[in-house]
Amino acid sequence: MRKSFRIKKELEFQKVFETHNSFANRKFIVYVMDKPDQPHFRVGISVGKKIGNAVMRNFVKRRIRQSILEMKPELRRDVDFLVIARPQTSGLPMKETKEQLNHVFHLAGLFVSDQSEEEK
Numbered sequence: 001m002r003k004s005f006r007i008k009k010e011l012e013f014q015k016v017f018e019t020h021n022s023f024a025n026r027k028f029i030v031y032v033m034d035k036p037d038q039p040h041f042r043v044g045i046s047v048g049k050k051i052g053n054a055v056m057r058n059f060v061k062r063r064i065r066q067s068i069l070e071m072k073p074e075l076r077r078d079v080d081f082l083v084i085a086r087p088q089t090s091g092l093p094m095k096e097t098k099e100q101l102n103h104v105f106h107l108a109g110l111f112v113s114d115q116s117e118e119e120k
Contacts, residue, residue, distance in 0.1 A: 012080070013082065023104055027085070027100040028084065028086060029084040030084075031081060032108050035078055039077065041081065043080075043083060044083070045065065045083050046082060046083070052090050063092070063094055064101065075111060
């Protein structure tokens with residue numbers, strides 16, 4: 001995923017946190033902020049020290065990024081969102097990571113199909 005698709009700065013993270021639009025399941029928490037004038041979505045990923053050492057945290061981040069990359073065509077373009085990994089994500093296989101992210105993204109309404117259903 002290109003760097004233009006990432007939220008990196010602390011102030012940008014805080015803006016998304018302050019919107020208080022959060023959705024969660026047992027493995028992930030997602031914060032969403034609408035930005036209608038934006039050409040593509042941006043994502044921030046946070047993996048805390050409870051997950052494990054740096055190697056394990058980076059491993060989890062790579063899996064999250066890859067899952068988002070595979071879902072990219074289906075995701076809304078007018079949002080910034082943060083994905084926060086809970087401690088139970090440390091041993092998840094790739095398939096389970098993608099399923100859990102898919103679930104929490106549906107809860108958050110991040111898919112284009114979710115948005116069109118809301119308009120009906």
